[in-house]
Structure formats: C-alpha cells, structure tokens
Amino acid sequence: xKVTKFGGSSVSNAEQIKKVLNIVNxxxxxxxxxxxxxxxxxxxxxxxxxxxIRLYEKVIEGLDYRPKQEEIIQRYADIVYALEMDDAMLxxxxxxxxxYIVNLKSKPSRLLDALLSCxxxxxxxxxxxxxxxxxxxxxxxxxGEAGIVVSDLPQNAQILDQAYENLYQLRDYKEKLIIPGxxxxxxxxxxxxxxxxxxxxxxxxVARGVRAxxxxxxxxxxxxxxxxxxxxxxxxxxxxxxYREMRELSYxxxxxxxxxxxxxxxxxxxxxxxxxxxxxxxxxTFIRHDREINTNNVVSGISCDTGFTVINIKKYLxxxxxxxTRKVLGVLEDYDISFDHxxxxxxxxSIIMRSKEIKNIEEQVLNDIRKHCDVxxxxxxxxLAVLMVVGEGMHRIVGTASRITHALAEANINLKMMNQGxxxxxxxFGIDVNDAEKAVKATYEYCYNxxxxxx
Amino acid sequence: xKVTKFGGSSVSNAEQIKKVLNIVNxxxxxxxxxxxxxxxxxxxxxxxxxxxIRLYEKVIEGLDYRPKQEEIIQRYADIVYALEMDDAMLxxxxxxxxxYIVNLKSKPSRLLDALLSCxxxxxxxxxxxxxxxxxxxxxxxxxGEAGIVVSDLPQNAQILDQAYENLYQLRDYKEKLIIPGxxxxxxxxxxxxxxxxxxxxxxxxVARGVRAxxxxxxxxxxxxxxxxxxxxxxxxxxxxxxYREMRELSYxxxxxxxxxxxxxxxxxxxxxxxxxxxxxxxxxTFIRHDREINTNNVVSGISCDTGFTVINIKKYLxxxxxxxTRKVLGVLEDYDISFDHxxxxxxxxSIIMRSKEIKNIEEQVLNDIRKHCDVxxxxxxxxLAVLMVVGEGMHRIVGTASRITHALAEANINLKMMNQGxxxxxxxFGIDVNDAEKAVKATYEYCYNxxxxxx
Numbered sequence: 001x002k003v004t005k006f007g008g009s010s011v012s013n014a015e016q017i018k019k020v021l022n023i024v025n026x027x028x029x030x031x032x033x034x035x036x037x038x039x040x041x042x043x044x045x046x047x048x049x050x051x052x053i054r055l056y057e058k059v060i061e062g063l064d065y066r067p068k069q070e071e072i073i074q075r076y077a078d079i080v081y082a083l084e085m086d087d088a089m090l091x092x093x094x095x096x097x098x099x100y101i102v103n104l105k106s107k108p109s110r111l112l113d114a115l116l117s118c119x120x121x122x123x124x125x126x127x128x129x130x131x132x133x134x135x136x137x138x139x140x141x142x143x144g145e146a147g148i149v150v151s152d153l154p155q156n157a158q159i160l161d162q163a164y165e166n167l168y169q170l171r172d173y174k175e176k177l178i179i180p181g182x183x184x185x186x187x188x189x190x191x192x193x194x195x196x197x198x199x200x201x202x203x204x205x206v207a208r209g210v211r212a213x214x215x216x217x218x219x220x221x222x223x224x225x226x227x228x229x230x231x232x233x234x235x236x237x238x239x240x241x242x243y244r245e246m247r248e249l250s251y252x253x254x255x256x257x258x259x260x261x262x263x264x265x266x267x268x269x270x271x272x273x274x275x276x277x278x279x280x281x282x283x284x285t286f287i288r289h290d291r292e293i294n295t296n297n298v299v300s301g302i303s304c305d306t307g308f309t310v311i312n313i314k315k316y317l318x319x320x321x322x323x324x325t326r327k328v329l330g331v332l333e334d335y336d337i338s339f340d341h342x343x344x345x346x347x348x349x350s351i352i353m354r355s356k357e358i359k360n361i362e363e364q365v366l367n368d369i370r371k372h373c374d375v376x377x378x379x380x381x382x383x384l385a386v387l388m389v390v391g392e393g394m395h396r397i398v399g400t401a402s403r404i405t406h407a408l409a410e411a412n413i414n415l416k417m418m419n420q421g422x423x424x425x426x427x428x429f430g431i432d433v434n435d436a437e438k439a440v441k442a443t444y445e446y447c448y449n450x451x452x453x454x455x
Numbered sequence: 456x457k458v459t460k461f462g463g464s465s466v467s468n469a470e471q472i473k474k475v476l477n478i479v480n481x482x483x484x485x486x487x488x489x490x491x492x493x494x495x496x497x498x499x500x501x502x503x504x505x506x507x508i509r510l511y512e513k514v515i516e517g518l519d520y521r522p523k524q525e526e527i528i529q530r531y532a533d534i535v536y537a538l539e540m541d542d543a544m545l546x547x548x549x550x551x552x553x554x555y556i557v558n559l560k561s562k563p564s565r566l567l568d569a570l571l572s573c574x575x576x577x578x579x580x581x582x583x584x585x586x587x588x589x590x591x592x593x594x595x596x597x598x599g600e601a602g603i604v605v606s607d608l609p610q611n612a613q614i615l616d617q618a619y620e621n622l623y624q625l626r627d628y629k630e631k632l633i634i635p636g637x638x639x640x641x642x643x644x645x646x647x648x649x650x651x652x653x654x655x656x657x658x659x660x661v662a663r664g665v666r667a668x669x670x671x672x673x674x675x676x677x678x679x680x681x682x683x684x685x686x687x688x689x690x691x692x693x694x695x696x697x698y699r700e701m702r703e704l705s706y707x708x709x710x711x712x713x714x715x716x717x718x719x720x721x722x723x724x725x726x727x728x729x730x731x732x733x734x735x736x737x738x739x740t741f742i743r744h745d746r747e748i749n750t751n752n753v754v755s756g757i758s759c760d761t762g763f764t765v766i767n768i769k770k771y772l773x774x775x776x777x778x779x780t781r782k783v784l785g786v787l788e789d790y791d792i793s794f795d796h797x798x799x800x801x802x803x804x805s806i807i808m809r810s811k812e813i814k815n816i817e818e819q820v821l822n823d824i825r826k827h828c829d830v831x832x833x834x835x836x837x838x839l840a841v842l843m844v845v846g847e848g849m850h851r852i853v854g855t856a857s858r859i860t861h862a863l864a865e866a867n868i869n870l871k872m873m874n875q876g877x878x879x880x881x882x883x884f885g886i887d888v889n890d891a892e893k894a895v896k897a898t899y900e901y902c903y904n905x906x907x908x909x910x
Binding site: 244247248251263266312316317319320321322323325326329330332333336337338339340341342343344345346347348349350395396397398399401402403405406408409412413414415416417418419420421424425426427428 | 699702703706718721767771772774775776777778780781784785787788791792793794795796797798799800801802803804805850851852853854856857858860861863864867868869870871872873874875876879880881882883
C-alpha cells in the first residue's frame with residue numbers, strides 16, 4: 001500500500017486536480033491520498049492558506065470580512081465549475097467558515113487553526129467527490145474520522161501515539177481515501193494545525209500508521225537537486241538519499257521536503273519518494289534508511305544557508321575546567337535557545353545558532369554568560385553562512401576534506417570555522433554570508449562536474 | 456629586570472653550574488635566578504628529585520633509609536668538592552633531611568613535600584654560596600622569605616594573590632638572588648610543591664611578582680622545535696610564538712615549557728624566552744602575547760598526541776532539543792571528566808578526551824549517558840590521535856585548511872574528525888593512532904619544506 005501526498009501547486013486548479021487523480025487512479029496501490037490546500041495558480045497568485053489568514057485577521061480586527069470569505073469560496077467555485085460539479089458543496093463550505101467565525105471569535109488562536117484547516121479540508125472533500133463522480137469509489141476522511149489525534153497547543157500540534165493505532169484501521173476501506181493534510185483533532189476536540197511542513201507531516205504520519213510500503217510525495221519538481229537551482233545551473237537530481245542526509249540538507253536550506261516529516265518514518269524505515277505531479281514518469285528522489293555508497297555518489301548534496309549567529313568565547317585553560325561548557329549551555333537553555341554546532345579549541349568555543357534564536361535577547365544572553373561563566377573574551381558575529389556538504393560515507397573516504405577545502409580556497413573563500421564529527425555524514429564550514437553562493441558553486445563544480453573524482 | 460630560570464640538566468654538576476653562573480653574571484639585568492634540583496648528569500643517571508622520592512618511600516615503609524640519604528648528600532658533595540667549596544654546608548643539608556624525617560614521619564604527604572623541596576633548596580643555597588665566594592654579591596632567598604605563599608593542599612600548591620605583592624619587594628635587593636623552584640610555603644607554614652612543571656611555575660610567578668621585563672627559561676635545547684625532533688629530522692626552531700600557540704602545542708605534546716607556567720605571565724604580558732644553557736648565544740624561542748604574522752610563519756608548529764578516547768553520540772533531531780548537550784556534559788561533570796574537543800553535527804556529537812580521564816569508569820559513564828540522555832546510538836572509540844596544526848592568523852589566510860588536508864590526503868590519512876572554531880589558532884584533526892607520525896611528517900613537509908607556500 002502507498003500513501004500519496006500532493007502539494008499545493010499540484011491541487012491548485014481543476015487541470016492540476018485531474019492530473020493528480022490520473023496519477024492516483026493509475027495505480028491500485030495508491031489507496032490513501034493526502035491533499036494540500038489549493039496553492040498558487042500563477043506566480044502572482046495568492047495561496048488559499050494565505051487568504052484564510054487574511055480572513056482571520058479581518059475577523060479579529062472587527063473589519064468587514066465577508067469580501068475575503070467570498071474570495072475564498074470563489075477559489076473553490078473556480079475548481080467546482082471547471083470540473084462541472086454540483087455547486088451545493090460551496091454553500092456547505094461557506095456555512096462552515098461562518099460557523100467557525102461565529103463560534104470561535106472569542107478564542108483567536110482556536111479560530112486561526114479552524115480557518116486554516118479549511119484550505120485542505122474543503123479541497124479534500126471536493127477532490128473526493130469529483131473522483132467518485134468519475135466512477136472511482138472514493139471517500140473523504142476527515143482527520144477526526146481517521147483518528148489523527150494531536151496535542152492541544154494551537155498551531156503546534158504534536159502527534160499522539162494513539163493516532164498510529166487509529167490510522168491502521170484505514171487499511172480496511174475498499175475505496176480510495178482522500179484526507180486533508182496540515183491538521184489533526186485534539187482530545188479536547190479542537191482543530192489544531194501542525195507547526196511546519198503541514199501536509200508533509202500528515203502524509204508521513206498516515207504512512208506510518210497504515211504501515212505503507214512507500215510514502216509518495218508529489219510536488220512540482222522532479223526530485224531533490226544536489227544544489228539549489230537558483231545558484232547552480234541545472235543541477236543533478238539526487239536519485240537516492242538517506243533520511244540522515246535529507247535531514248542535514250533540509251537543515252541547511254533544502255526546502256523540498258520538510259525534515260520534521262521524516263521523523264514518523266524513521267522508526268519503521270518507510271521510504272519516501274519525491275516526485276513531480278507534472279512529470280509523473282520521472283524517477284524522482286528516493287529517501288531511504290540506507291543506501292549503497294560508491295565513489296561516484298559520496299557527496300549527496302551541497303547547501304548553504306544564511307542567517308546564523310555565532311557566540312565566540314575564550315577562556316584560558318578552558319579544557320581543564322570541568323563543567324565550563326555545561327555552564328555556558330545552561331545559560332542558553334535558560335533562554336530556550338537551541339544551537340546547531342559548537343566547534344571548539346582547547347581555550348575557546350564557538351556556538352553557532354540561527355540568528356532568530358537569539359534575536360532581541362542577545363544582550364541578556366551575553367550578560368548572563370559573562371555573569372555565570374567567568375570568560376576571558378566574549379564576542380558575537382552575525383551574518384554567518386553555513387555551508388553543508390552532505391554525504392554518507394564521506395568521512396571514510398580519504399581526501400574528501402582536501403578536495404572540498406581546495407575548491408573553496410580556489411574560490412578565495414575564507415573558512416571561519418570547520419566541524420566534522422566522528423560519525424558524521426556532513427562537513428560544516430562557517431563562511432561569510434557574502435561568500436555563500438560562490439561556495440556552493442565552487443563545491444558543486446568540484447563534486448559533480450569532473451573537477452574532482454572521489455576515487 | 457630579568458628573571459632567569461635554569462632547568463635540572465643546567466645545574467646537574469659543577470661544570471654546568473659554572474656555565475649557569477657565567478650566564479647570570481654576564482648580564483646585570485639578570486638579578487633573580489630560579490634553580491632546579493640537580494638533574495641527570497648522564498643518560499643513565501638518576502635525578503635528585505627521584506632519589507628524594509625513594510628516600511621518602513624507604514622512610515614510609517619503615518626500611519633503612521640512611522644509605523639513600525647518604526646517596527643524596529653525595530650528589531651535593533660531588534658538586535661542593537668539584538667547586539672547591541667549604542663542605543660545612545653538607546652537614547647542614549644532612550641535618551635538614553633528618554629533621555624533616557623525624558618531625559613529619561606521621562604526616563606522609565607533608566613529608567613528601569618537604570623532602571621533595573630539598574632538591575631545589577640545597578642547590579639554591581649551594582649556588583648562591585659559590586657565586587658569593589667568587590666575589591659576586593649573591594644571596595639565597597627561600598620561598599618563605601620571598602613570600603611565595605601558596606594554598607595548603609600537598610603536592611598541589613596554587614599560588615595565592617598575596618604572593619605577587621610580597622615578591623615585588625625582591626626588587627629592593629642589590630645582590631643577585633638565587634631562589635629554589637618547585638615549592639612555596641602555605642599559611643599553615645608547610646612546604647607545598649607545585650603539581651606540574653615545578654620550577655617553570657616558580658619562575659613565572661616570580662617574573663610576574665617583580666614585574667620583570669622578560670622571563671628567561673634556560674634548558675638543554677636551543678628553543679622550541681616546530682615539530683618533534685624524534686619524528687621530523689632537524690626541525691626548525693620557532694623564533695617567536697604567542698602564549699596561546701604555546702599552550703595549544705603543549706596541550707598536544709610539546710614538553711619543553713609547561714603551559715601551566717604561562718598562566719601567571721598572561722596578565723602582565725611578560726614575554727618568555729626559551730634558551731640553551733650550553734649554547735647561550737643561540738637566539739632561542741620567544742613566547743609573547745602577540746606576534747607579527749606574515750605568510751612565511753603562519754603555522755607555528757605541528758604536534759600530534761596519542762591516548763585519546765572519543766564518545767560518539769547520535770540523537771535524531773538533537774539540535775532541536777534544547778538542553779541535550781548540556782545533559783550529556785552534566786554526566787561527564789558528575790565523573791569529573793574534562794574533555795578537549797566536541798565536534799558535532801546536527802544529530803550527533805563526538806566528545807574527545809584524554810583516555811586517562813575516562814579509564815576504569817567508561818562503563819558507568821556510558822550507562823549514565825544512556826540513562827539520562829535518551830540517545831539513539833552511543834559508541835566509544837579508543838586509540839585516537841589528535842593532530843594539532845597551530846598558528847595565529849591561520850584561519851584568516853585562505854587556503855590553509857586546503858593545504859593541510861591535501862598533505863594528509865596525499866599521505867593517505869583518513870580524517871575522522873575536524874574542528875576549527877571561529878577565533879581559533881589551531882586546526883584539530885582526529886586520526887588513527889597508527890597515522891600519527893606520518894601525519895606530522897606530511898604536514899611538516901607541506902608547511903616548512905617548500906611543498907606549500909602560504910601566500
């Protein structure tokens with residue numbers, strides 16, 4: 001059994017929805033389908049989800065929200081009419097929005113979740129009804145009916161273990177099932193949305209719950225590129241990548257598949273394939289627990305993300321002082337700051353974090369470190385970029401570091417920091433933000449365009 | 456004013472002591488001299504300090520210790536007779552040893568400190584008396600008289616701030632002063648020895664106390680080599696190095712000057728020069744707070760130390776879990792383990808420590824980490840060697856990492872770990888212990904024998 005998820009651009013209009021259903025109906029294994037809210041139809045279009053946020057804002061600010069509500073219904077009307085469906089459904093959608101607004105006006109964060117969920121929910125209902133009308137037995141299943149129970153914190157749903165047991169029952173249905181992504185239902189019976197990568201997470205949860213053989217994730221690209229196509233011209237598509245590699249790459253800016261969505265799949269080692277709704281025959285990128293390493297595919301991908309801040313601490317005889325680093329990390333913990341890397345010398349450490357983690361509290365954090373940790377020098381550097389070169393087995397092949405650092409030196413890029421752990425599948429280089437694109441290009445040339453053969 | 460210290464081999468016999476006094480008397484700035492206990496005269500000789508330890512053991516075990524005591528007195532007698540001095544001094548020395556043994560027999564750790572101090576103390580008295588007899592006004596000053604007050608933990612003296620004020624008074628003496636190294640006097644009036652690098656520490660403390668212009672440290676080599684002469688043939692002598700570089704190199708195995716002795720000098724930025732008693736005209740190696748960096752001296756030295764253990768931890772989504780690393784370090788702190796490096800990925804960390812830190816308690820430590828930290832994978836690797844390439848400004852020069860990693864790749868050495876912090880003056884490479892010598896050789900060739908010009 002396959003669980004198949006379609007992203008917003010794949011279900012943005014009637015034509016796309018027909019493509020989606022052709023894909024779904026072409027394979028009897030595609031039994032469970034997760035759909036997103038209608039995305040952009042053209043580059044200057046607005047996502048349905050963003051329209052819903054504006055509707056919410058109008059309501060909360062006490063403004064006239066009816067035109068916005070009508071605009072949202074019109075998005076679905078465009079699809080319904082283009083698919084020549086009965087438009088009674090639109091009245092139901094409109095009524096649902098009105099009911100949420102009336103009932104939840106006094107609980108803004110609950111209202112936001114409820115309205116947000118409509119983007120996916122209406123689309124799932126519509127797509128299920130249309131496929132049924134085409135003679136394919138198809139059923140809409142709400143997250144409540146599916147048993148997707150989540151924690152009760154608005155906009156921050158965390159799946160509860162019970163959900164996986166509930167979801168297993170979906171295997172019993174004979175029809176194709178269409179489930180809206182992005183939200184679950186809490187034990188308190190509220191709609192709660194997932195924090196990030198919404199529909200991807202629903203798909204992963206359902207795939208694990210029904211013990212799917214594979215989780216298919218359809219987007220508008222034919223897989224995951226080895227580097228950002230905005231930086232490298234026509235980069236290669238990765239054929240196969242591991243969960244761990246995927247996570248390192250998403251961490252450093254690869255946006256195709258959210259790494260949070262990998263978490264449910266990890267345990268049962270369910271593979272993912274990233275495919276293109278518009279070119280369904282393209283092989284796409286497989287994300288698996290393991291992959292075979294050979295000398296041609298040592299480096300899976302290269303990415304560079306910006307927006308990092310580094311705290312630099314110097315302390316004479318730091319390594320002799322048992323507990324020093326722990327004290328520093330204790331301060332970060334007090335402010336709930338998570339950090340990503342911590343390259344160190346014997347008398348110094350650099351703590352690298354996303355700038356947003358420390359924004360607005362930087363002064364307090366530094367003062368607390370000064371107060372509690374008796375440092376010799378304390379400094380902060382902003383505008384750091386982090387280049388990640390990711391590949392399983394990379395650290396076992398002599399010369400990998402040499403070739404990558406050579407590529408960077410040739411491009412005249414200064415390495416402020418380097419970090420590679422023992423069991424690591426990536427090398428991290430801290431560089432100036434202005435060198436970010438140049439670094440990706442240089443490394444890519446070395447790794448994939450024959451300038452370095454890792455043999 | 457200069458403070459000048461002579462190591463054990465420089466004061467091991469009459470001939471060496473004459474060399475030392477020639478050096479001292481040749482420069483009126485050399486006002487304060489710190490001396491060690493007589494060291495080995497030939498390669499199969501025994502250091503006086505080791506004789507004193509054996510004397511202590513005999514006493515404690517209730518054995519006949521007189522022959523050992525006589526052997527020690529004989530060491531000084533050899534010097535006294537060769538210098539044609541009055542031998543009354545020897546009776547005093549013998550009496551001092553006897554008094555210590557009688558008075559402190561019931562307090563073994565106090566006895567050990569007292570006996571150990573005699574090695575330096577007798578030598579200082581002897582050298583002062585001899586120089587005086589040669590017509591140079593010279594005075595022996597005991598650590599008590601000098602005001603070297605220390606904490607009261609046997610074999611682990613820590614200097615007290617009061618000492619620096621006391622020592623400043625030494626500037627008032629007109630004579631040359633000879634002070635024994637290696638020990639101080641506690642407020643409880645016990646002799647207490649320094650834990651490591653004994654006489655070097657006394658010299659540094661005195662240099663700071665009297666605000667010397669320079670601290671001269673005479674040994675039996677003409678400075679600090681850029682790499683271990685046992686590994687690289689006739690390595691270059693470093694002309695100038697910073698405190699921080701020196702500390703990184705001592706950390707990784709450079710034994711000439713103990714890094715603990717740098718600590719007192721740090722604050723007042725007193726430079727050190729390492730010179731050769733047997734070749735006093737050689738320039739030696741200057742250790743300073745700052746040095747000028749040019750493209751020819753970017754890398755100060757290369758060292759590789761063995762005997763490291765690394766704990767490897769994997770934990771999915773580690774970087775998201777605020778406090779995870781702190782918890783791991785908390786376990787190490789419980790066992791009083793200090794670690795040296797901690798390269799990390801986003802889902803893993805490697806904690807590198809001296810193997811002796813975790814010896815015998817490895818199982819407990821791992822169990823505690825498992826219990827408290829909910830890790831996915833936990834492993835230990837022994838027999839790790841740490842290659843340190845040290846140089847101020849290294850991280851500012853594009854291509855340094857590239858050249859070093861290239862050298863290592865050419866030598867077919869696999870880099871298990873890499874670590875370079877933002878403000879760091881060293882690069883750390885974790886390698887297999889069997890690659891240690893090969894790594895130093897290869898890096899040295901690249902850095903100093905023209906195979907790589909850092910331009």
